[in-house]
Amino acid sequence: MARLLYDLCGIDEDLRFSPYCWRVKYALAHKGLEAETRPWHFTDKEAIAFSGQDKVPVLVDGDVTVSDSYEIFRHLDRAYPDKPLLGDGAAEARARFFKFYAERSLAPGMMRSIIMDLHNAIHPRDRDYFRETREKRFGRSLEEFHAPNKGLSMLDQALEPLRGRLDEADFIDGDTPAGADYLLFGNFMWARCVSCADLVSNADPVYSWIERMLDLYGGLGRNALRIVDIEGAYE
Template sequence: MTRILYDLSGIDEGLRFSPFCWRAKFALAHKGLEVETRPWRFTEKERIAFSGQDKVPVLVDGDEVVSDSYAIFQYLDRAYPRQPLLGDATSEARARFFKHYAERALAPSIMRTIVMDLFNAIHPQDQAYFRESREARFKRTLEEMHSPAQGLSQLDHALAPLRGRLEEADFIDGDAPSAADYLVFGNFMWARIVSTADLVSNADPVYGWIERMLDLYDGLGRKAMRITDIQGAYR
């Protein structure tokens, strides 16, 4: 039985930048589970229609099909209880906050910083879809969203509580990483894969945490292909 994860890819099949797919890949690694990732592009909706929806990540684990990164965490804890990701009811309630923190506090400011890099990393056949869907969602053009100075300033504010936490512990979840770390770190993988922007200074406690996260699971994050690995792609 092969375990399969449909994983968003960009201008190159090996360029995997989805923050949600990165959450799933770290969660699988946390459980020590092997997975075959299949490259998938935004416009290949029919290829994942079997999942009953149209977004990745989609995990196929034997007879089980699970989409949505948070639902994948819940599924993995049910199917593979050892090394819990979300934990008991209170732990899980608190973990949920990090999903919102990542999506509503960090992602918008990172988006403003890297949006044109992101667009540049997307497969040409997906670019029209990406532009249309994101411009509708954010009610402005990609070019209007693009504002790295403002994005970095917003990010600096949004990182204040994370910085507080990482001044006192190596990982959000304590001595070892778990769900809260992966939920948040997906955003940093997203930026790292498509952009060379320095989101945090190397004196920031968040910087040290990013480095530790990149080292996990035999360098899962650090070894991932970046846009700068593709000759002539970064501009």
């Protein structure tokens, strides 16, 4: 069965940095499912219009099309019940919190640290779109929003509960990773692909978890192209 994931790309077609697409790539690997990933640019709205909305990830799984990373997790658990990502009942209810923790606690500090690196990683033809939508969201220019020291301090604070958990367990979800790990790790892949900023010190339990996550599934994360691997691209 053909399986196709539309995956945001940047200045190079192989530079894939969307945190939401990374969630899905880890979720597919968790289930042992192959998928072709198709590079997509922010402004390629036509290419995914068939999904009824205009953002990636979009997964086409046989005759089913699903967008939104969390909805894709739900779809994968329904269609391939083995090795649950989210689980049922309280497990699923609690998984939902990690989505918000990633997007509302972790992302803001990271964003303030790497926004100019992110801008630099984006394909030139997408940069006007990126600047316009983000400046509207932040209520200020990218340059004004850029505040790495403040961002790192926000992130440091936001990581506190994660440190507590990862001090006692290899993965958020226990001895082996599952949905909660992937929901959060997407953000770390996002930062890693576009920036060489050290967001987490190597003495931090979160750092060791990142290393473990990078190694999963044959080095899925570790082998991903980074902006620093592209000659002349990292300013």
